[in-house]
Amino acid sequence: MKQILLSHGGGGEETQKLIKKLFFKYFSNPILEKMEDAAIINPNSKLAFTTDSFTVSPIFFKGGDIGKLAIAGTVNDLSMMGAKPKYLSCSFIIEEGLPFEDLEKIVSSMAEEMKKTGVQIITGDTKVVPKGSADKIFINTTGIGEVVYEGISSHNIEEGDFILVSGTVGDHGACIMAQREEIELEGNLSSDCASLWSLVEDLINAGITIKAMRDPTRGGLSAVLNEWAEQSSIGIEIEEEKIPVKDEVQGLCELLGLEAYSLANEGKLVLAVPEKEAEKALEVMRKNELGRNSEIIGKATSDYKGKVILKSPYGSKRIMEIPAGELLPRIC
Amino acid sequence: MSKVNYLKDFRDSKKIQALAKLIRDEVDRPIKIMEVCGGHTHTIMKYGLKQLLPEEIDFIHGPGCPVCIMPKERIDHAIALAQDEKNIIATLGDMIRVPGSKSSLQKERAKGKNVKIVYAPFDILKIAKENPDKNVIYFAIGFETTTPMTAALIERVIKENIKNVYFHINHVLVPPPVKAIMDSGEAKIDSFIAPSHVSVITGAKIYKEIAELYKTPVVVAGFEPVDIMESILWIIRQFKENRREVEIQYKRAVNWEGNIKAQEMINKYMEPRKTFRWRGIGDIPYSALKLKDEYGELDAEKVFKDILPNKPINDHKLCICGDILKGIAKPYDCKVFGTTCTPQNPLGSCMVSSEGACAAYYKYGKLQYLNKL
Numbered sequence: 001m002k003q004i005l006l007s008h009g010g011g012g013e014e015t016q017k018l019i020k021k022l023f024f025k026y027f028s029n030p031i032l033e034k035m036e037d038a039a040i041i042n043p044n045s046k047l048a049f050t051t052d053s054f055t056v057s058p059i060f061f062k063g064g065d066i067g068k069l070a071i072a073g074t075v076n077d078l079s080m081m082g083a084k085p086k087y088l089s090c091s092f093i094i095e096e097g098l099p100f101e102d103l104e105k106i107v108s109s110m111a112e113e114m115k116k117t118g119v120q121i122i123t124g125d126t127k128v129v130p131k132g133s134a135d136k137i138f139i140n141t142t143g144i145g146e147v148v149y150e151g152i153s154s155h156n157i158e159e160g161d162f163i164l165v166s167g168t169v170g171d172h173g174a175c176i177m178a179q180r181e182e183i184e185l186e187g188n189l190s191s192d193c194a195s196l197w198s199l200v201e202d203l204i205n206a207g208i209t210i211k212a213m214r215d216p217t218r219g220g221l222s223a224v225l226n227e228w229a230e231q232s233s234i235g236i237e238i239e240e241e242k243i244p245v246k247d248e249v250q251g252l253c254e255l256l257g258l259e260a261y262s263l264a265n266e267g268k269l270v271l272a273v274p275e276k277e278a279e280k281a282l283e284v285m286r287k288n289e290l291g292r293n294s295e296i297i298g299k300a301t302s303d304y305k306g307k308v309i310l311k312s313p314y315g316s317k318r319i320m321e322i323p324a325g326e327l328l329p330r331i332c
Numbered sequence: 333m334s335k336v337n338y339l340k341d342f343r344d345s346k347k348i349q350a351l352a353k354l355i356r357d358e359v360d361r362p363i364k365i366m367e368v369c370g371g372h373t374h375t376i377m378k379y380g381l382k383q384l385l386p387e388e389i390d391f392i393h394g395p396g397c398p399v400c401i402m403p404k405e406r407i408d409h410a411i412a413l414a415q416d417e418k419n420i421i422a423t424l425g426d427m428i429r430v431p432g433s434k435s436s437l438q439k440e441r442a443k444g445k446n447v448k449i450v451y452a453p454f455d456i457l458k459i460a461k462e463n464p465d466k467n468v469i470y471f472a473i474g475f476e477t478t479t480p481m482t483a484a485l486i487e488r489v490i491k492e493n494i495k496n497v498y499f500h501i502n503h504v505l506v507p508p509p510v511k512a513i514m515d516s517g518e519a520k521i522d523s524f525i526a527p528s529h530v531s532v533i534t535g536a537k538i539y540k541e542i543a544e545l546y547k548t549p550v551v552v553a554g555f556e557p558v559d560i561m562e563s564i565l566w567i568i569r570q571f572k573e574n575r576r577e578v579e580i581q582y583k584r585a586v587n588w589e590g591n592i593k594a595q596e597m598i599n600k601y602m603e604p605r606k607t608f609r610w611r612g613i614g615d616i617p618y619s620a621l622k623l624k625d626e627y628g629e630l631d632a633e634k635v636f637k638d639i640l641p642n643k644p645i646n647d648h649k650l651c652i653c654g655d656i657l658k659g660i661a662k663p664y665d666c667k668v669f670g671t672t673c674t675p676q677n678p679l680g681s682c683m684v685s686s687e688g689a690c691a692a693y694y695k696y697g698k699l700q701y702l703n704k705l
Contacts, residue, residue, distance in 0.1 A: 312345065312380060314352070316380025317383070318377075318380050318697070
């Protein structure tokens, strides 16, 4: 079996071969192929700039892999700021001995995911570290996007604004946890890992006023809503029964004593819009496959400033806490 | 979104509201209910049930959280055992966070000591096989619910002649602390909601003496909100009809006699200790189990006797976990609740376990706390 050797990261012949035979095969574009020390780009609008490192374990999971996640994660961070993802850098830190086949699977899945938004990898780096110094593979991607919609901020939410979520929450976190703990559940527990740009683009094209928008990754829905409540100095009231949760995810939460709204997502967005645009936004989102299960889950209020309140359908209320303590490490 | 059926049925908002109305209509006297188990405290707080109930109904949170009642000296045992690098200490989840007199198993693990969390006792077998040159010591905790699993593990270890597994047994029993609390007379309790999972093993019969002796209704209840609401209604009706008896609300899995096979397996390997010190409550005779003498070679308390400290250690002087476990104080009565003592940095055991009353109040009850301020 062909494996990644230390020499593949040595900067010599083997590195060149790896770059040309594998990375160019999947990532090819004119800027990357120049193979200069830095890529030159020529933007014609405001830029958004972000970076993220991916260390998920296991590297292959239901619904995705570390490669797909490394693209979608950074693409989503750009998208949440109203920026169309344009360029990525990509750095691999690979543990010696990783099967070449696995690396190719990861790289091809990255290429596949990039097609969905047209984003390109235009610069990169590869390091190979001795066995035991890393766990299989870590990937860093840095992204640049062109801002097409300005003014999105978690400080913007006002009393009366409606809160929407683009589908079932907790899928990614539950999937990784179940796979890592080898908990076999009936049904299809699978990560929601996806690039969200097309959904954001639909909202922008429909003329929706996007006041705040986030992809609820680590810490899940509750972390995002709590940050919004604090930063916008408002209260947020959420109807608990409106939060979409898959049966499989709820089942796992029951087993382990977790809340789906505190689990990570990798293909969902949370949105705050003015009340009068909420129904239209919902309609736009549901038309896109990525937002098929969207729901209006609550609204901003002047009560309980800085807090998120969960309302039960039978009339009791409680605070939706920010997740704390020992959460699951290495989920993305 | 559709939900799993049992969730739908036992969290159904119409049923919850209907039961709340019946309770409001029928209640005709103040009732102090002790929900013995931390799992019930958790449900009451999480679903905000108190907000739906009339003022007459008051909950007193009981001692039924195996992590919360663990005295510091027992945790110091585990920490002492962990100091020898030949030993691996294995225990269940929350236990590793409970502070002993100076440290916790979690802190020892961070220092490089061998401390492992297991999800099920049988995971111990795998650890023992993978570490043939180490002593794997299972720090076994829990009420009657989890004891059969430990007994089953003991049986496997004996049958398969596994030589590197030892047991530090901290299994405790539900009725003795309930009696101790009632006998002390400090807490005014006139009825009980008893945990269904314990009775799946023991049967509902274990509460017969309590119902008769203290003339208190006891309802063995499930852990979903509808279960608890229904049990409260049943307690109200017992008072109205002048009955004081044990009733089984959780008919889905509980009967009077319980799981005889599991009871036999426990009795084969374990027997009551003369006494066990409960955190906050003190020494209670025959309230916990130990390995029978004939299995002494598996008993970590005997095999490692020389290195185990045995001095009783008191709780932090600001911590009122003891009074909370005895039912004479509530978490908000504590000066350090939510300030010096939080789930991330617990002073007392009630804040450590997710089943602890303080942790449940901290996690779910803040809104009521805010409203009170």
